[in-house]
Amino acid sequence: MAMTDTGGAGTHTTEPEASDSLRTFGAVVQALREHAGLSRGDFAPLVGYSKHTVASIELGRRMPDDGFVERAETALGNTGVLRRAAQHLSRRPGLAAWFRRWARLEAVASSLATYECRLVPGLLQTEAYARTLFVNQLPPLGDEQIEAQTAARLERQRLLRERPNTAYSFILEEHLLLRRMGGPAVTRELLDHLLELAELRNIELQIMPLVRESHAGLGGPMRLLETRENKWFGYCEGQRGGQFVSDPREISVLQMRYARMRSQALTLEDSLSLLRRMRGAL
CATH class of the missing domain: 1.10.260.40 (lambda repressor-like DNA-binding domains)
Structure with a gap:
């Protein structure tokens, strides 16, 4: 992968x-x-x-x-x-060990749960949306880097369709779509893409409404995965790095927060209804 x-x-x-x-x-x-x-x-x-x-x-x-x-x-x-x-291939040192482990686990996980408040997660992005993110990255990327990273991101999305027995759960903040990153056309395509993905049996997509008097995810983005052996791991990402989480006590905290957010977000049906209304407004 x-x-x-x-x-x-x-x-x-x-x-x-x-x-x-x-x-x-x-x-x-x-x-x-x-x-x-x-x-x-x-x-x-x-x-x-x-x-x-x-x-x-x-x-x-x-x-x-x-x-x-x-x-x-x-x-x-x-x-x-x-x-x-x-026989002589190698990667330049610098890819953190915690991410290499997460990437391997992600490819074989039985379930993946993602909460995101900054931008639409990579697994759900369209090519135009992903390219917009890379074009606006600072320090600036070269054209070759933008093309390579966009291609790599699209390649990773094969997980959603090639692993139909993996359960995917996503909670996205409503403001991510109201921002219209890349402009109305990019947002329109993104909404169509999200609605299409939400029809897959192994994907659950919920929207956290813009107005919410209580919110369990104020600590920031989080990802949780379960392996085939029923072991749980987490990943939390910041501005310039990320943290691989394996301590069961920390995993328990993340699971508690994610479960609460699922109850605070719109239902699956209401989330799809909101996405359709947003799409119709463009």
């Missing part, structure tokens, strides 16, 4: 920092692909990955797994170049 930021904030990059070896491997893949006369769209089904994943690997933003290397070798002439280059 693509290791993008779990919260979706444009200010905290949890995609592996590109190392020279990752960039070099990606450049070799791209050169061989182009030499073979294949576009990314042509190449993607040959290796069994999406076009966005191929882009992330070619730009040095994603560590290719063994399956990609083997299938890319077969598709690009069995020269042995990619197998040899893959």
Whole structure:
């Protein structure tokens, strides 16, 4: 899975920092692909990955797994170049251990719960919304970084549809949609996207109303996940970093707060009704 930021904030990059070896491997893949006369769209089904994943690997933003290397070798002439280059791949030090662990757990979790008060979570973003966040990030990103991070974020969203037995719960503050990040057209597309996702059986989406006299989530965003072994972990993200939570006592506090917020937010039906009214007003 693509290791993008779990919260979706444009200010905290949890995609592996590109190392020279990752960039070099990606450049070799791209050169061989182009030499073979294949576009990314042509190449993607040959290796069994999406076009966005191929882009992330070619730009040095994603560590290719063994399956990609083997299938890319077969598709690009069995020269042995990619197998040899893959032996020397490494990420630049700097990706925090707590996030690497969260990303692995997220990919196999039986349930994921997210409360967000800053922006629409990465799993729910449209391409236009995500790109808006990266374009407005400070310090500014280069064009290549914006493209790579947008592609990585879209790749991560495969979790929602490829893991239909994973239960997803989202609580979003109403003001996130009233802000109209990116303009009315981006917001209109985002609302359509949220309404579509809310129709999936494994996704529950609730809106925390703008006017609320009591609120259990004033401590900030939170994420909770349950593993197949019924173990719970949490993740809390701030401006410049995040905290992986495994202490059962801390998990209990987060669970208590999330449960209270579910009761304070609009019901599933009322949340969808509000999203439809907001969409109609644009």
